[in-house]
Amino acid sequence: xxxxxxxxxxxxxxxxxxxxxxxxxxxxxxxxxxxxxxxxxxxxxxxxxxxxxxxxxxxxxxxxxxxxxxxxxxxxxxxxxxxxxxxxxxxxxxxxxxxxxxxxxxxxxxxxxxxxxxxxxxxxxxxxxxxxxxxxxxxxxxxxxxxxxxxxxxxxxxxxxxxxxxxxxxxxxxxxxxxxxxxxxxxxxxxxxxxxxxxxxxxxxxxxxxxxxxxxxxxxxxxxxxxxxxxxxxxxxxxxxxxxxxxxxxxxxxxxxxxxxxxxxxxxxxxxxxxxxxxxxxxxxxxxxxxxxxxxxxxxxxxxxxxxxxxxxxxxxxxxxxxxxxxxxxxxxxxxxxxxxxxxxxxxxxxxxxxxxxxxxxxxxxxxxxxxxxxxxxxxxxxxxxxxxxxxxxxxxxxxxxxxxxxxxxxxxxxxxxxxxxxxxxxxxxxxxxxxxxxxxxxxxxxxxxxxxxxxxxxxxxxxxxxxxxxxxxxxxxxxxxxxxxxxxxxxxxxxxxxxxxxxxxxxxxxxxxxxxxxxxxxxxxxxxxxxxxxxx
Amino acid sequence: xxxxxxxxxxxxxxxxxxxxxxxxxxxxxxxxxxxxxxxxxxxxxxxxxxxxxxxxxxxxxxxxxxxxxxxxxxxxxxxxxxxxxxxxxxxxxxxxxxxxxxxxxxxxxxxxxxxxxxxxxxxxxxxxxxxxxxxxxxxxxxxxxxxxxxxxxxxxxxxxxxxxxxxxxxxxxxxxxxxxxxxxxxxxxxxxxxxxxxxxxxxxxxxxxxxxxxxxxxxxxxxxxxxxxxxxxxxxxxxxxxxxxxxxxxxxxxxxxxxxxxxxxxxxxxxxxxxxxxxxxxxxxxxxxxxxxxxxxxxxxxxxxxxxxxxxxxxxxxxxxxxxxxxxxxxxxxxxxxx
Numbered sequence: 001x002x003x004x005x006x007x008x009x010x011x012x013x014x015x016x017x018x019x020x021x022x023x024x025x026x027x028x029x030x031x032x033x034x035x036x037x038x039x040x041x042x043x044x045x046x047x048x049x050x051x052x053x054x055x056x057x058x059x060x061x062x063x064x065x066x067x068x069x070x071x072x073x074x075x076x077x078x079x080x081x082x083x084x085x086x087x088x089x090x091x092x093x094x095x096x097x098x099x100x101x102x103x104x105x106x107x108x109x110x111x112x113x114x115x116x117x118x119x120x121x122x123x124x125x126x127x128x129x130x131x132x133x134x135x136x137x138x139x140x141x142x143x144x145x146x147x148x149x150x151x152x153x154x155x156x157x158x159x160x161x162x163x164x165x166x167x168x169x170x171x172x173x174x175x176x177x178x179x180x181x182x183x184x185x186x187x188x189x190x191x192x193x194x195x196x197x198x199x200x201x202x203x204x205x206x207x208x209x210x211x212x213x214x215x216x217x218x219x220x221x222x223x224x225x226x227x228x229x230x231x232x233x234x235x236x237x238x239x240x241x242x243x244x245x246x247x248x249x250x251x252x253x254x255x256x257x258x259x260x261x262x263x264x265x266x267x268x269x270x271x272x273x274x275x276x277x278x279x280x281x282x283x284x285x286x287x288x289x290x291x292x293x294x295x296x297x298x299x300x301x302x303x304x305x306x307x308x309x310x311x312x313x314x315x316x317x318x319x320x321x322x323x324x325x326x327x328x329x330x331x332x333x334x335x336x337x338x339x340x341x342x343x344x345x346x347x348x349x350x351x352x353x354x355x356x357x358x359x360x361x362x363x364x365x366x367x368x369x370x371x372x373x374x375x376x377x378x379x380x381x382x383x384x385x386x387x388x389x390x391x392x393x394x395x396x397x398x399x400x401x402x403x404x405x406x407x408x409x410x411x412x413x414x415x416x417x418x419x420x421x422x423x424x425x426x427x428x429x430x431x432x433x434x435x436x437x438x439x440x441x442x443x444x445x446x447x448x449x450x451x452x453x454x455x456x457x458x459x460x461x462x463x464x465x466x467x468x469x470x471x472x473x474x475x476x477x478x479x480x481x482x483x484x485x486x487x488x489x490x491x492x493x494x495x496x497x498x499x500x501x502x503x504x505x506x507x508x509x510x511x512x513x514x515x516x517x518x519x520x521x522x523x524x525x526x527x528x529x530x531x532x533x534x535x536x537x
Numbered sequence: 538x539x540x541x542x543x544x545x546x547x548x549x550x551x552x553x554x555x556x557x558x559x560x561x562x563x564x565x566x567x568x569x570x571x572x573x574x575x576x577x578x579x580x581x582x583x584x585x586x587x588x589x590x591x592x593x594x595x596x597x598x599x600x601x602x603x604x605x606x607x608x609x610x611x612x613x614x615x616x617x618x619x620x621x622x623x624x625x626x627x628x629x630x631x632x633x634x635x636x637x638x639x640x641x642x643x644x645x646x647x648x649x650x651x652x653x654x655x656x657x658x659x660x661x662x663x664x665x666x667x668x669x670x671x672x673x674x675x676x677x678x679x680x681x682x683x684x685x686x687x688x689x690x691x692x693x694x695x696x697x698x699x700x701x702x703x704x705x706x707x708x709x710x711x712x713x714x715x716x717x718x719x720x721x722x723x724x725x726x727x728x729x730x731x732x733x734x735x736x737x738x739x740x741x742x743x744x745x746x747x748x749x750x751x752x753x754x755x756x757x758x759x760x761x762x763x764x765x766x767x768x769x770x771x772x773x774x775x776x777x778x779x780x781x782x783x784x785x786x787x788x789x790x791x792x793x794x795x796x797x798x799x800x801x802x803x804x805x806x807x808x809x810x811x812x813x814x815x816x817x818x819x820x821x822x823x824x825x826x827x828x829x830x831x832x833x834x835x836x837x838x839x840x841x842x843x844x845x846x847x848x849x850x851x852x853x854x855x856x857x858x859x860x861x862x863x864x865x866x867x868x869x870x871x872x873x874x875x876x
Contacts, residue, residue, distance in 0.1 A: 036864075043871040105733070111744055111768075126744075135732045216694045216732045216876060226696055229593050230867035232621060312766045375594050382601045389605070398605040402588070402598075480590035481598050485560060485607075496566040496589065500734070504766050505568075 011347045015362040018343075018413060021380030022369055026245065028238035036227065036236045048223040054137055055144070055212070055219060056202050062145030063201045066294050067152025068194055072182050073291055075160040078276050079284040085291040086157075087525030090150040092298030093467075094517035096474035097147045098210025099494070099510050100298065102503055103305040104143060105214065108134045113305065135215045143215075144205045146298035152197035154463075155425065157528070159190035178277070192258070196421055199255050203248060203371035203417060209477065210498070220244055221373050234379070241376040248371040252364055303514065309507035321488075322512065329489040329516055332404075333472035336411040337465035337520075340419035343412070344464060345457070348423050349449050352435070363420070370417035374410075374477030381410045381482055402484050410478040415471045419464035426460025427453075459527060466520040473517040490516060558584040559806040562599065563612040564592035565793055569826030577813050583806045592618035599627055604800045609807040612654070612795040615698045617705075619651045619794050620860020628796040633808045639815045639833055643853050644792060651796030653856070654814050655829035658849070659703050659789045662739050662750040662757070662776045670777070673749075677782045678707060678789070681749070682722035689748040690723065691738045694731040695870035698863075699753055699791060704870060705862035706789050709854055713865065720873035731876050736760060736769065743772035753791075754778065758828025758841040780849040787850035791859070793829065 074086045107114040108131040118130050133139070163186065171185050187194075212219045220240065228237035279287055347363050369377065385401040393399060400406060430453065438448050454461070476491035483492075490513045497506030563570075566589055574585035588595070592613045599606055599622070611622055622628055628650035631637065636652055637645075644653035661681075663673060681690055693700060707716045728747035735752035739760065742750040759765055760773035780788040795814070797807040813819055820833040828842050837843055859866075 036868075039868050039871065043868075109733075109737075110746065111740065135730075213696065216696075216730065218876065222696065226867065229591070229698070230696065230701055231864045232593075232617075233864070234593075234597065309766075313764065375591065378594065379597050382598050386601045386603070398602055398607070401602055401605075402607070477591075481588070481594040483588060485586035485588055492589075500566070502765065504764075 011343070011350050012356075012359055012362070014343060015347070015359065015366060018409060018416075019362050019365050019369075020384045021377060021410070021413060022245065022365055022372065024380035024383050025238055025372065025376060026242045028235055029242045031235055031239075033239070034233055034236050036231050036233050037239075040223070040227070040236070040240075044218065044223060047218050048220045051137060051218055052206065052220040055140055055217070056205055058137070058141035059144040059148070059205050060198050060202055062141060063149040063152045064194060064198055066145060066149035067154075067197060068156045068187060068190065069182075070149075070291050070294060071153050071156035071160055072186060073287050075157060076178070076276055077279045077287050079279040079287045081288055081291070083529070085288075085295070087528045088295050088299075089153050089291060090521055090524060090528070091295060091518070092147050093150045093470050094473075094514045094521050095147050095299060095302050096210075096491075096513065097143050097204075097208055098214065098498065099306070099513070100143045100147050100302050101140070101211035101214045102498060102506070103302040104134045104139060106305050106309070106503060107301070108132075108139075113308065137215075137217055140212055140215050140217055142297070143211050144201070144208070146294055148201040148204060149294060149298070151200045152194050155193040155197040155421075156190050158425075159193040160186065163189060193425065195255060195258075196425070199252065200370065200417060200421060202251075203368065206244060206248065206371045207373050209373055209375075210495075224373060224376065238376065238379070241372060245368060245372060249364065249368045252368050256364070303511070306507045306511050306514075309504045310511060313504040313507075322509075325488050325490050325493060325509075326512065326516055328487060329473055329491070329513075330519070332407065332411065332489065333469040333516075333520070334465075335408060336415060336472045337419075337468040339408065340412050340416055340468045341423065341461050341464040344416065344419040344423040345449075345454070345461065348420070348427050349445075349453065352427065353445065366413065367417040367420050369413040370415065372414070374414065374475060375481070377410055377413060378478045378481050381406055381413075381478070384409075385482075402482065404484060404487075407479060407482050407484075410482055411472050411475065414475060414478060415468045418467040418471055422460050422464040422467060423457065426457045426463075429460075430456050462527060463524065466524045469520040470517050470524075473513055473520075557582060557806075558586055559609050559803050559810050560586045560607045561588075561610045561612055561810070562595045562608045563587060563589045563610075564595060564618065565589070565612055565614050567827055569823070573814075573819060573822065576819075577810060580813070581806075581809060583809065585810070593621075596622055596625070599798070600625060606798065606800055607802060608798050609801040609803050610795055610810060611651075611798060612793075614791075614793045616702060616792050616794060616856040617698060617860040617863045619646060619796060620857050622796065622798075623647070623650050623857075624860075627798055627800075629799045629801070629804070631797060631808070631811065633812055635812045636808070636815055641832075643855055644794075644832060646794075646796065646857060651794050652811065652815070653792035653794045653832050654811075655793045655820075655823055655827065655832060656790050656851075657792070657829050658754040658780060658851070659699055659751065659791065660754050661779050661781055662742050662752055663748060663779065664742050664745065664775055665777050666775070667745060668748050673779060675784055676779060677785065678703070679711070679719060681726065681751070682719045684722075684726075686726045686749060688726065688728050690726045690751070691728050691741045691747040691749070692723070692731060692751040693734060693738060695867065695875040699735070700751075700870075700875075701863050701866050702791050702859040703751075703789050704866035705859035706852060706854055708862050708865055708869070709858045710786060710852075713869065717869050717873060720869060720875055724873050724875050736765070739776055740769070740772045743775040750776075754830070754842065754845075755828035757845070758839055761841040762828070778845045780846065782852065783850050786854075787852040790851045790856075792856055793827075794856075 070089050074082055106112055110129045115130055119128060167185065168181060171181050176184060206221065209221050209225060213222055224237045224240045227240060228234050351359060382401065385406045386398065389398045389400050434452065435448065438452050474491060476495045479489055479492055490509055493509040494506050494513055578584055592615045596618060599608055599611065613619060623646055631649045631652060637649060640652045661676060704716060704720065707719065735756045738750035738752050739756060741747050757773055757778055760769040763770045782788055795811060797804060801807050815833060817833050817835055820831045820836040824831045824836065825839045828839050830838050838847060
């Protein structure tokens with residue numbers, strides 16, 4: 001089986017290169033510890049940790065409920081607007097959390113647009129403030145919750161669709177009402193999937209700097225940057241980032257173990273869909289509201305505010321530069337999406353047959369790359385690229401550093417977790433017996449991968465490409481220092497304005513990000529619409 | 538042998554083609570800068586290549602790239618970063634006579650390794666309807682600690698580099714112990730938890746949420762220009778700006794500055810670029826768009842800014858000192874509970 005050993009060593013080689021920047025970050029732990037550590041420990045570290053914990057717990061609970069309740073509602077009930085909600089519920093994925101944060105303060109600050117509007121409508125005095133302040137940890141929880149819940153929604157929805165009706169029918173016959181069915185039966189069954197989605201949300205929340213910085217909350221990540229920018233101590237900042245990485249890694253592995261090793265592969269052939277209940281009157285309105293709320297807060301509201309801003313200043317934005325930036329953004333995102341999905345497929349494939357410990361560890365390291373703040377990753381990335389340049393061009397020139405290649409690798413490390421999550425769950429649905437039969441029939445590993453797994457995984461592959469794309473469109477800090485000269489993406493222009501809180505100017509490129517980000521989302525939505533079992537149509 | 542000559546010839550031409558560019562790493566982002574770079578190319582035929590990003594992150598890229606770095610110029614709005622680049626030994630001395638005659642010594646780095654391109658003051662804003670001018674016309678940064686301003690001051694978070702350099706300059710002037718006492722009292726005098734950018738502090742004062750705001754001078758220019766929208770224009774009209782410490786050392790000044798990198802592949806072009814930025818015409822264009830103060834002494838600031846006074850007294854303390862004291866300033870603010 002020479003081929004197989006080649007097959008399992010290829011992803012291994014790729015993984016080593018791709019995880020090197022993370023290893024460079026982690027290697028800071030073996031360096032010197034500066035006196036800043038005692039300062040951090042004495043005055044701020046506790047604050048950083050407790051705020052991050054509160055944030056992650058709050059966001060985790062919020063996305064769990066938002067994601068599972070909406071998924072349950074659209075898969076089990078029929079009510080006006082259901083078919084639209086089914087795909088529209090993922091729209092907030094196109095809004096980067098920091099953009100929602102900026103629009104939130106624009107709306108809900110004491111003299112923000114929402115307060116002004118209500119004061120005007122009700123004829124109230126200028127000093128009457130209606131909305132509570134959002135510049136606090138609750139505001140941040142709301143922002144992350146409403147932009148990231150679709151990760152939970154997506155997995156929960158497909159899990160609910162695959163739940164068989166007989167179980168639900170039995171429980172209804174035993175006298176459980178719909179709500180009881182939801183939390184006594186449906187939730188426990190989809191919990192592993194939903195927790196996987198939550199894990200993605202938590203990693204993205206931890207790595208974020210923009211939104212928490214805007215709300216002036218001291219989290220672990222703002223602490224990392226304060227240590228770097230303010231204390232001029234990159235070494236300690238990298239050590240802090242490593243601790244974050246290790247913590248996330250431990251949780252990631254715990255979560256993987258709690259899910260078991262994919263023995264619960266079930267075959268779709270005996271699937272019989274759950275019969276949905278038609279709602280009317282108040283109950284239909286209630287279901288409608290439940291689905292509208294997250295879309296309203298996570299998508300409609302920020303779009304409205306951004307449009308207001310964009311119209312207030314007349315800047316010629318949709319010019320040649322805009323198209324160039326859009327093309328850059330789109331090309332990068334599709335490139336990253338394809339590579340990530342391919343890589344995830346190969347790695348999961350080789351894990352299915354030869355789950356060597358090293359590949360397992362490296363591949364989970366690649367997944368937790370999602371939790372590393374982008375600029376810290378970029379620091380590791382620059383070091384790797386310079387190292388490779390020295391190796392290849394022996395100190396004569398730098399070619400890879402500041403090239404698109406470096407950018408791509410950074411994006412892949414940052415978003416691999418997204419690709420992996422959907423490929424992994426795709427593989428969980430391919431029964432092991434398929435592999436066994438094909439092997440008995442004499443298929444080589446190549447044949448199995450390309451002729452059997454790939455067609456079965458079409459949806460999972462496409463989903464992983466699209467999820468990665470929508471994230472790359474939004475992701476920015478990594479691009480800032482890794483990019484080649486004069487190379488701009490949409491996120492860069494937005495960030496440049498937004499970092500100076502010139503929101504009126506930032507609005508047009510921000511809308512552009514949302515528009516470009518919508519392209520993969522629309523494809524994803526289409527898939528969602530057509531992914532209902534045929535019997536229901 | 539012939540091949541070698543051809544190679545040499547090629548590399549010669551290759552280089553001369555390369556010399557028609559200047560590579561800039563910048564943490565300064567203004568739309569108006571793009572127009573400036575285009576103008577430079579039009580005048581000199583030298584292409585300007587840009588990578589913009591966070592100053593600290595760009596420094597890291599420079600360091601990693603080492604002697605092969607393509608960068609010619611490091612351009613930043615954070616004086617601390619200039620100091621850091623110098624400390625790493627990455628700058629070369631600026632030799633251009635034109636640059637050295639235009640820029641006064643205190644606005645250049647040690648050994649002329651970097652130069653200011655424009656400057657800004659960190660000043661105090663108040664609403665004349667709530668605070669009488671007489672009461673604060675002689676205000677010092679030190680006075681912000683006085684109990685009369687209890688719950689009446691707004692200032693942004695200590696993550697902000699402008700606050701960090703202000704505190705660093707106070708450490709330099711007053712000593713660390715006095716500055717820490719000052720910072721603790723200022724924190725007690727805050728009307729709200731530090732939040733938002735400099736503009737939201739000015740808006741808070743305009744709306745009467747607080748009496749005094751500490752912010753950079755150019756923000757009022759941007760707001761008054763109307764480019765930030767009607768609401769900010771209205772707010773800006775309500776407030777007045779005052780330069781602190783005029784009866785003693787002067788107001789705290791920070792700079793936008795640039796230096797030429799030691800391994801710069803296009804040093805001549807880099808010199809031309811700095812000379813261009815410091816020329817009278819370009820200085821006027823820059824300050825009219827960015828509302829900063831010019832370095833060239835024959836240039837007047839934009840009309841939005843000039844109304845608040847042109848000949849104010851500047852703290853002459855060298856900008857390099859805030860770089861050096863920045864970490865101490867951050868630790869001090871952590872200890873004082875300045876969020």
